[in-house]
Structure formats: structure tokens, C-alpha cells
Amino acid sequence: MIQILKVIFPLVAMFGMTAAVRGEIRSETIDYQIAGQPFRGYVSYDDAIEGKRPGVLVVHEWWGHNAYARKRADMLAELGYTAFALDMYGAGKLADHPDDAKKFMQATLADMNVATARFNEAMRLLQRQSTVDSGKIAAIGYCFGGGIVLQMARSGADLAGVVSFHGSLGTDTPAQPGTVKAEVLVMNGADDPFVSAEQIDAFKQEMQKAAVNYEFVNYPGVKHSFTNPEADAFGKRFDMPLVYNAEADQDSWSRMQAFLKRVFTKP
Template sequence: MTRLTLSTCCMALTLAAASTSAIAELQTKTVEYQVDGTSFTGYLAWDDEFTGKRPGVLVVHEWWGHNEFARNQAERLAGEGYTAFALDMYGSGTLADHPDDAQKFMQAASSDMDVVRARFMAAKTLLQQHETVDASKIAAQGYCFGGAVVLNMARLGVDLDGVVSFHGALGSPIKAEAGKVIPRVQVYTGGADKMVPSEQVAALAREMQDASVDLTLVSFPGVLHSFTNPGADKVAEEFGMPIGYDAAAAERSWNGTMAFYREIFAD
């Protein structure tokens, strides 16, 4: 079991603003925090154009680690009126630029589900404590590895309003149980994704149906893994990976997610 150091706020999150910037009304802050003695680096984004408390959204990175793509997603969410926190599941400075390293980092981070949950919950608490956030309205979205993380948090019964998986792994040793899954679930996957074959997609649909989970699953025909990431084509060419960006699928999945959030966060 991973132990999370406690404080008067129920967990010790040592916040150190490494950098703060303001672009027009967009506010961003790099945040260092501690979980069980390990340092992590996340990224908060919110827009001062929106007033009052607002829902918060956690962003869980791809298998590469906490990178610019994850931060960009947080900024996009801020532009939509949410406060977003692009969390770190690997540890400060752990970032891959080769698939072999990404695989190693992902396997290490996924090997103990208690650790995964502790790291996710630390980030959730940090987001909920931000002055702009309505702590009762929290969702999580993840990409690739991050998609698997948010689905597993739903399976484990974490209190969230919704989770969204973009080209995430759908299989898991953890299975959803009726009455345990709290959030509504959306999944966007590529119909030609060799990393998430049709058997996984079908198995997830059966699993969630058997557990009476509110699931929306969208499969884009002919679309490859990593379809939301504009950098996927370069990676595919460099390493010969079966991945690729798809602008239409990226836009449709984003628009669907924004509609989902408007619905689940409606007063």
C-alpha cells in the first residue's frame, strides 16, 4: 500500500509555483507537489474571464509523461470555462522521447494500483483546493495511458462526475461492479487502432453494461491510435508506430466532451 503523507488539509501537497504566466485572461501555474515522498510536477490553468467557482477537470497524460500536449489540453479546458490540472503520474522530470522508455515508465507507474490511485487522488485534492474550483464538480480526462488511468479510477469507485478516455487502453484486471462506479463514462477510440483492438472495445461495452454504468462509446472508422495529438504523425514516421493524428476525430471527440461536461455539471 502506498502511504500519502497527511497534513491539516488531509494530505501534504507542497505547492511551489515554479512559473506563473498570464496570457490575456488565461492564467497558468506550474505546481510541484509531493506524494509519499516523491516529487511531481503538474500544471494548473484557468481563465480570469470567468468569475466565481467553476468545475475542475483533471488531465492525465499519454505514456510519454507530463508534456506540452497535456498542458495544452489544460489550457483548452481553461478557455472553455473550467479550471484544469494536468497532473503527473511518473514523477518530476520523468519524460520519454523514445517508445521504449515510455513503455518502461508506463509499466512502472501502472504496476501497483494503490500507487496509481494515491497519485491520482493527490492531484484531485490539489485541484479541489484551488480558489476557482467548485470542489463538488470534478471530472477527469485521459489520453492513451491516461485514458486507462481515468477508466480505472471510475472502476475503483473514485468520486467523480465524469471521466473521458481518448484512445486509451480499455482492458483492465479491475472490473466495474454494479453500484460502485460513480461517474458517467465517455470513451473515444479509433476503429483502426491496433493498440486497442475491437475485442477490447467489445469487452468494455459488455463490462460497463453488466455493471449498469452510463457509458457513451464512440469508435471512429479508419482512425488510428493517438488521433487527438498533432504530433502523432511525426512519431509514427520516426519510430514506425501505427499511430496518427486525425483532425476530424480530434474535433468531434473534443466537442462531444464539452457537451458532456455541460450536461454533467449543469446545476
């Protein structure tokens, strides 16, 4: 069982963020436990909206639960959703070097039952928020997080939709007909060296065989981590093919907005 402790964000937020309340957007940290291990998430919502609204989970990049994931949660709150940037690694496990990021990621993916339990507990936590319509939940993810939300869709998680931004596509447990409940939207950089043409073909065949309602967007000339403005700095620092692309970032966010509006208004 999750033990939850809510702490309202002060104006000078933890993790170096600046304003915790911007206009009608309110943000909170949520400290919780899974199997005795501490985790720290971040919920954001517009308190000017009355009543319940859909909830969206945000799954972080391989660096861990950082300011970028929280920024996207705030952006979703501005769209009228309650967003929860969850923690897949555990409190305090935030990487600033690829070696640490790889270690945290591999430890999480070593047992998909553990990874699934962490995602599901975060989803239940979001559903319990007073501002959330518990029957309308979606998930978005970036890089590592993109792969996670796709895997949760494959597992049959009760999600209206999932959106992957420059996420991994491969899996050892492909989607099966009749299992996937979520609609799927994938945004990928066509020049991303971490995603091969063979993986793209295999993913599309998997979705088609499982009769999944999906869309795959491949941005020409775009590389990995194209939505993160800090990608260029990370790429230069660690000699990695990470490149921000403003046009693809804006287009993918616009496509996500249309996707979420559609899946949340389906009868």
C-alpha cells in the same frame, strides 16, 4: 500529505512553452510530493470568471507530463473550467523514446494502489484551488491517461464524469454494479491496433453489467493517438501506428464539451 509549492509561470514558461498568460488564461506550475517523491503539475484557469467553477483533471499520454497535456489544460480553461494536468510518473520522468515511455508506464501500473494514490492526491490538490467547486470534478485522459481515468471510474472515484481519448480498455478489476459514480465517454479509433474488437466488446459488456451510464464512439479508419498533431512525427520516427486525424480530433473535443456541460449541470 502533499507538500505544495505554487510557482506562477513566467512569460517564458518551463518545459519550452511560450506564453504563460494568454488573454485571461492564467497558468501555474505546482510542485508537490507524494510519499516523499516529487511531482510537477500544471493548473490553468480563466481569471475573468468570478467565483468557483468545475475542475477537470488531465492525465497525460505514456510519454509523461508534457506540453500536449498542458495544452489541453489551457483549452479546458478557455471553456471556463479550472484544469489540472497532473503527473503520474514523477518530476523529471518525461520520455522521448517508446522504450522509456514503456518503462515509466509499467512502473506506474505495477501497483494500482500507487497509481490510484497519485491520481487521488492530484484530485484533492485540484479541489483545493480557490477557483474550483470541489463538488464538481471530472477527468479526461489520453492513451495511457485514458486507461487511467477509466480505471479511476471503475474504482468508484468521486467524479462527475470521465472521458477517454484513444485509451486502453482492458482491466483486471472490472466495474461492479453500484460502484461507478462517474458517467463515461470513450472515443476510440476503429483502426487502432492497440485496441482489439474483443477488448471493445468486453468493455461494453462490462459497462452494461455494471449499469454504468456510458457512451462509446468508434471512429472509422482512425488509428491511435488521433488527437495529437505530433502523432504523425512520432509514428514515422519510431515506426508506430500513430496518426493524427483532424476530423476525429475536432469531433471528439466537441463531444467532450457537450458531455462535461451535461454532467456538471446535473442536479
